[in-house]
Amino acid sequence: MNTSKLSKGGDPTPASAWSLSLQNNYGTPPIELVRGKGARVWDSEGKKYLDFLAGIATNILGHAHPAITEAVSAQVATLGHISNLYMSPQVIELAQKLQDLTGDPTARVFFCNSGAEANEAAIKLSRLTGRRRIVSTTGSFHGRTSGSLSVTGQEAKRAPFSPLLSDISFVPYGDVKALKKRVTRKTAMVIIEPIQGENGVVTPPAGYLAAVRKICDATGALFVIDAVQTGMGRTGEWFGFEHEGVTPDVITLAKGLGAGLPLGAMITLGAKAPQFEPGQHGSTFGGNPIACAAANAAIDYLVVHDLLRTVKRSGAQLVEAIEQLPGVHTVRGRGLLLGIVLTTPVAARVSAQCMTNGLLVNSPNPHVIRIAPPLNITKKEIELFVKIFSQSLTEVLEEQDA
Numbered sequence: 001m002n003t004s005k006l007s008k009g010g011d012p013t014p015a016s017a018w019s020l021s022l023q024n025n026y027g028t029p030p031i032e033l034v035r036g037k038g039a040r041v042w043d044s045e046g047k048k049y050l051d052f053l054a055g056i057a058t059n060i061l062g063h064a065h066p067a068i069t070e071a072v073s074a075q076v077a078t079l080g081h082i083s084n085l086y087m088s089p090q091v092i093e094l095a096q097k098l099q100d101l102t103g104d105p106t107a108r109v110f111f112c113n114s115g116a117e118a119n120e121a122a123i124k125l126s127r128l129t130g131r132r133r134i135v136s137t138t139g140s141f142h143g144r145t146s147g148s149l150s151v152t153g154q155e156a157k158r159a160p161f162s163p164l165l166s167d168i169s170f171v172p173y174g175d176v177k178a179l180k181k182r183v184t185r186k187t188a189m190v191i192i193e194p195i196q197g198e199n200g201v202v203t204p205p206a207g208y209l210a211a212v213r214k215i216c217d218a219t220g221a222l223f224v225i226d227a228v229q230t231g232m233g234r235t236g237e238w239f240g241f242e243h244e245g246v247t248p249d250v251i252t253l254a255k256g257l258g259a260g261l262p263l264g265a266m267i268t269l270g271a272k273a274p275q276f277e278p279g280q281h282g283s284t285f286g287g288n289p290i291a292c293a294a295a296n297a298a299i300d301y302l303v304v305h306d307l308l309r310t311v312k313r314s315g316a317q318l319v320e321a322i323e324q325l326p327g328v329h330t331v332r333g334r335g336l337l338l339g340i341v342l343t344t345p346v347a348a349r350v351s352a353q354c355m356t357n358g359l360l361v362n363s364p365n366p367h368v369i370r371i372a373p374p375l376n377i378t379k380k381e382i383e384l385f386v387k388i389f390s391q392s393l394t395e396v397l398e399e400q401d402a
């Protein structure tokens, strides 16, 4: 390799270097982050931010948490990646932990690297039922790979890449009647998010997941719950569907599972879901021991520190404070996955103003600010969030009125 061709840096700004060397699918982000500690991150110009997005709901213990850095450092110094041609204790430990968390000793886990891959695995698995049809919901988000995009209920994201998988239909989220009409004995699977995170933290009416369960039972369709965004304690339960007391046939996980490292999982529960036979599916990096070591450490930490309770308490503290603010219509979501619905469609400007004022949040749509801080966020950090958010919102609303 001609190493003289390797760039030695020296580009005028990170933004120009980014735009001249990366695909433009994310546009050029406004800041470059270089360091993090807990819920704080610093950019390359030394500015500090309160991170209330946590890598889009991934860093469940924040940045550089000692439990994660110790587990990852020890693992990478002991055994790196080995593929699935061999077993590793970390993979077995994590599969057993997930089995325990589901409460189902018959649960079986497939590890991958992302949410899209977890949903791909579920789609492929559903074909083993001998059925082809899939029912999903409008507004849903299940990933960007061809299969996961096929079941994503956002036409704008799908359109440039059509034709995608066939035999997929979409019904309005939360609408039991529409689902009942669409799901038949030919339906292989129904895929549902407990909360539509990417769609603006949309919560379905109470009883929805229980009704989906009934419809799947009556037709033999697999009930797949995409808990990629709502899993691993984010909503105050281990998995976002537990609030409704239902059990799906398949759970997909990613995001918080690796506590900041890339890791996804598809878990079958009970006897209804088919099982992959040797050779039917796989992933070179799936179940990487380093990512699994991080996940094991994060689960242990959540258990020992009773963080699910903290999540519920912190979520309630946030909702109570945010609901008071002028310019806020409602707050929806659960635990520490919250959507702040604004009275006017200025969410993108509010998000930008928060960044200027040292706070990271995002705006999945013009009316909604999403927050998904680390699960161990402190009371003081919540107070700081409320202060910066309320100031930023006021500034945007005043500017609008001026």
Ligand SMILES: Cc1ncc(COP(=O)(O)O)c(C=O)c1O
Binding pocket: 113, 114, 115, 116, 117, 119, 141, 142, 143, 144, 193, 197, 198, 226, 227, 228, 229, 230, 254, 255
């Ligand atoms: C519910 C849900 N499913 C799937 C995905 C896709 O996950 P990934 O980006 O890891 O492929 C996401 C990502 O936002 C998600 O929120």
